[in-house]
Amino acid sequence: MSVEIEARLLERLLVGDQQAFRELVTTYQGAMRAVAHAILGSRQADEAVQDAWLAVVRSLPGFQGRSSLKTWLLTITANAAKTRYKQNRREVLLDDLPSPHGTIGAERFSGDGHWLLAPSSWHEDTPEALLSQEELRECLEKTLIGLPNLQSSVLLLRERQGLELEEICNLLEISLSNVRVLLHRARLKVFATLEHFEDTGQC
Amino acid sequence: MLSCKELVARSSDYLDGQLTFAGYLQARQHLLFCKNCRRFIKQMRLAQATIKAMPEPVVDDTDELVQRMTEAHRNRNRP
Numbered sequence: 643m644s645v646e647i648e649a650r651l652l653e654r655l656l657v658g659d660q661q662a663f664r665e666l667v668t669t670y671q672g673a674m675r676a677v678a679h680a681i682l683g684s685r686q687a688d689e690a691v692q693d694a695w696l697a698v699v700r701s702l703p704g705f706q707g708r709s710s711l712k713t714w715l716l717t718i719t720a721n722a723a724k725t726r727y728k729q730n731r732r733e734v735l736l737d738d739l740p741s742p743h744g745t746i747g748a749e750r751f752s753g754d755g756h757w758l759l760a761p762s763s764w765h766e767d768t769p770e771a772l773l774s775q776e777e778l779r780e781c782l783e784k785t786l787i788g789l790p791n792l793q794s795s796v797l798l799l800r801e802r803q804g805l806e807l808e809e810i811c812n813l814l815e816i817s818l819s820n821v822r823v824l825l826h827r828a829r830l831k832v833f834a835t836l837e838h839f840e841d842t843g844q845c
Numbered sequence: 846m847l848s849c850k851e852l853v854a855r856s857s858d859y860l861d862g863q864l865t866f867a868g869y870l871q872a873r874q875h876l877l878f879c880k881n882c883r884r885f886i887k888q889m890r891l892a893q894a895t896i897k898a899m900p901e902p903v904v905d906d907t908d909e910l911v912q913r914m915t916e917a918h919r920n921r922n923r924p
């Protein structure tokens with residue numbers, strides 16, 4: 643969102659314009675959910691996002707524009723999620739879960755580190771062509787849902803929301819090296835799903 | 846020279862610009878000679894772009910949220 647559009651939206655938000663609230667929700671709900679999901683998991687994430695929206699309305703007059711609207715909203719969301727999350731400290735941060743189509747693991751390489759089973763060429767080479775296949779879309783969604791909370795959130799915040807790695811560290815209060823590990827694991831699982839689909843034509 | 850396995854292990858850092866300059870050069874050198882890993886990186890980029898292009902799940906409770914936000918805004922001006 644450009645600075646001018648953001649400024650105009652802010653004016654309307656400050657007077658309580660309902661349509662402006664609607665625009666804000668539809669634009670940023672996805673990113674906010676990803677942040678809450680990372681901190682709380684799926685069960686309480688939606689509630690934290692609701693808390694966050696109400697906090698946003700209360701805090702709007704104090705918004706100084708020192709950060710982008712998006713960064714401000716995500717910070718409020720992270721705080722709301724952390725408030726909800728007190729007793730049940732996150733399960734061990736780097737716990738991993740198996741993914742439906744696995745990952746690119748050691749079994750793909752020989753002892754000297756060469757590919758044993760090299761990636762083969764794919765039939766499609768654009769996201770649009772890949773996603774036009776409904777079965778693949780559903781298959782990818784399944785893989786994303788199967789990722790541990792932090793992995794899926796970090797992946798979505800990076801790839802879909804375009805956040806810098808440092809922003810993700812700050813929001814989720816995890817180290818840069820952990821963000822890198824989580825992101826890499828998630829990407830390899832997505833890769834394995836695409837590869838499996840391209841090889842076999844099914845999920 | 847990096848092995849393919851090492852290149853794959855560093856592929857996310859390569860894509861995110863997280864490698865040191867020396868690490869980046871090593872990766873570039875490997876890619877120059879390795880067709881398999883070039884394909885792997887190309888497919889990783891495609892995987893990234895695909896996640897980005899996936900439709901966002903629709904917000905199913907927009908109306909309710911907007912309603913609550915409007916109320917919160919109205920009440921804010923009350924003592």
